[in-house]
Amino acid sequence: MRPLDGTGAAELPEAGLGLTDDAPPGASEEPAAAEAAETAAPGRCWLCRSSPCGSCAQPEAKKKAPCPGLGLFYTLFSAFLFSLASSLVKKVEDVHAVEISAFRCVFQMIVVIPCLIYRKSGFLGPKGQRIFLVLRGFLGSASMMFAYYAFQTTSLADATVISFTCPVFTSIFACIFLKEKYSPWDALFTAFTIVGVILIVRPPFLFGSDTMEINESYSVHLKGTFAAIGHAVFAAMTLVILRKMGKSVDYFLSIWYYVALGLIEGIIVLFILGEWSLPYCGLDRLYLILIGLFGLGGQVFLTKGIQIEKAGPVAIMRTMDVVFAFIFQIIFFNDVPTWWTVGGALCVVASSTGAAIRKWCQSSK
Template identity: 60%
Template sequence: YSGGYNRGGLSPSPISEAVLLYSSTEKKPACPGLGLLYTLLASVFFSAAALLVKKIEGMHAIEISAIRCFFQMLFVMPAMIYYNTGFLGPRGMRIYLFFRGFLGSNAMILLYYAVLQMPLADATVIMFSNPVFTSLLAWIFLKERFTIWDVVFTMFTLTGVILIARPPFLFGGKLSGIEGDYTNHIKGTVAAFTGAIGAACTMVILRKIGKSVHYYLSVWYYAVLGLIECVIVLFILDEWTIPFCGWDRWTLMAIGLLGVAGQTFLTKALQIEKAGPVALMRTMDVVLAFILQFLFLNRKPTWWSLGGALCVISSTSGVAIRKWYNSTKNKS
C-alpha cells in the first residue's frame, strides 16, 4: 500500500516502511510473538483490501483511491487531536511532508490501477519490490552505502518483474495466463513498477524526515493530498460514477476500514517487535495475494508468476535480513 506503499489499503510501501517506522524505544511484548501476530493481521487486512478493489466493477481506480483517502482522513483525525500533533507539522518539515503525501498517494493510485488491469498477485509482487529501489535511491540522494549485495538484489527484482510482464520480444507473441488482453497487462505492469518506484521515493523522504514528525501527521498528509489529487483528476477525466447500491458501497467502506486496520496493527507490531522480523513477516502479503486470487477469483498462478514472485521475495527478504543483521551488529 500500498500503499504504501503506502505500501491504509494496499500499502504502496511494505518492507521499507516497516523498517522506517521502527522506534528505538522497544517495548517488551506481553507474550512472545505478539508483534509478529500483529504483522500477520496487518498483511491479512491489506491483502483483503486489495482483493475488494479487484472485485469492484465499473469504477475508476482513482475514485476508489479517493474514497480510501477520505476514510483514512476520517479515522486518523481523532488520533491526531488526541496526540496533539497539529495538522501542518514543523515549518522545516512541511515540504518533505508534502512530497511524502504526493508521492505516496500516487503510488497507491497506481497500485489500484494495476490491480484492476492485471492479476492481483502479479500486481502485488511488482509493488512489493519497492524496498530494493529504496536502497538504490537512498544511495543516490542520501549517500547511504550501496554494496554488491544491493546490486544482486536489484537484478533479482528486475528479473522477477520481467518474468511477470513477459515482454513479447523475449517470450514470443503467444502468452498464456494473461488476464484480459496483453495491452492491459503491460499497462498494469508499468503502473505497478512506477508505483513501486514512487513508494521507494516516499521511503527516502521518510528517512530524511526521521522521527521529527509524528507518524499520524505523515499519514494525514498522505490522505489529504491523495484526496485532493484524486478529486481534481476525476473532474478532469469526468470519471465520477455513483457506486451501485448494496454490495459496492459496502465494499468501498470496507476498503477504507481495512486500510486503517492494517496501518494500526502494523504500527502496534513495530512498537513491540524489531523491524527485521516484521519486515520478513510482511512477505506474507505476496503469499496471501496468490491464495486469495485462487480462492475468490478462481485464478491459478502461472509458473512465470511464481518464478517472478520467488525472485522478488528473495531480494526483498535479502534487503530486510541484511539491514537486520547490520543493526544487530552495530548494537553489539
C-alpha cells in the same frame, strides 16, 4: 502508560513521608529527607526500599514484556488485511481506481482528525519539515492510485509481487538522496528483482507470442505492470522521505498529509477524467467501506508490529502478502497463477527477504 506512571510517581513521596514520620525524635531532618528521596526514586520498592525488589520487580517486568511473537502476529494479520483490501479493489471494477483512493482518504480522514486533536500535534507540522510532508502526501497518494489501478487491470498476484520491488528502489534512492552506501549485495538483489519482473511481464521479444495467452489482453496486462512498478517507485520515494524526516514528525501528522493531499489529488484527477460518480450498486458501496476499513486496520497492525518487533523479521513476515495474494486470487477469482508468475514471485521475494536480512544483520552489529 503515561497516566499510570505519573500517578505512581505522585504516590511515592507520600509513602516515603509516611514512613519517615515514625523516625526517632533525635534523628536529623537531612537523613530523613535523603531517605524519602531514595524511596521516591524510580525503580525502588516503597515497601522494602530495595532496588529492585524481588517480589515487586518481577510482576512489573512481566507486565511490560510483550508476548513473544506478538509483533510478528500483528504483521501477519496486517498482511492479511492488506490482501483482503486488494482483493476488494479488484472486485469493484466498475469504480475507477482514483475514486477508490479518494473514498479511502475520506474514510481515514475521519479517523485521523480526532487523533491529531487528542495528541495536540497540529495540522501543519514543523516549518522545516513541511516541504517533506507535502512531498510525502503527494507521492504516497500517487503510489496508492497506481496500486489500485494495477489491481484492477492485472492479476492480483502479479500486481502484489511487482509491488514488492519497492525495497530495491528504496536502496537506490537512499544512495542518491541520502548518500547511503550501495553495496554489491544491493546490486545482486536488484538483479534478482529484475529477473522476477521479467518472468511476470513475459515480454514477447523474449518469450514469444505464446506467452500472451493470459486472461486479459497483453496491452492491459502491460498497463497494470507499469502501474505496479510506478507504485513501487513512488512508495520507495515516500520511504526515503520518511527516513529523512525521522522521528521529528508525529506519525499521525504524516498520515494527515497523506490523506488530505490524496483527497485533493484524487478530486483533481477525477475532474480531469470527468468520471466522478458513486457506485450505483449497494454491494460496491459496501466494498468501498471495507477497503477503507481493512486498509486502515492493516496500517494500524503493521505500525504496532514495527513498534514491538525488530524491522528485519517484520520485513520478512510482510512477504506473506504474496502468499495471501495467491490464495485470494484462486479463491475469489478462480485464477490459478502460472509457473512464470510463481518463478517471478520467488525471485522478488528472495530479493526483498535478502535485503531485509542484510539490514537486520547490519543494525544488530
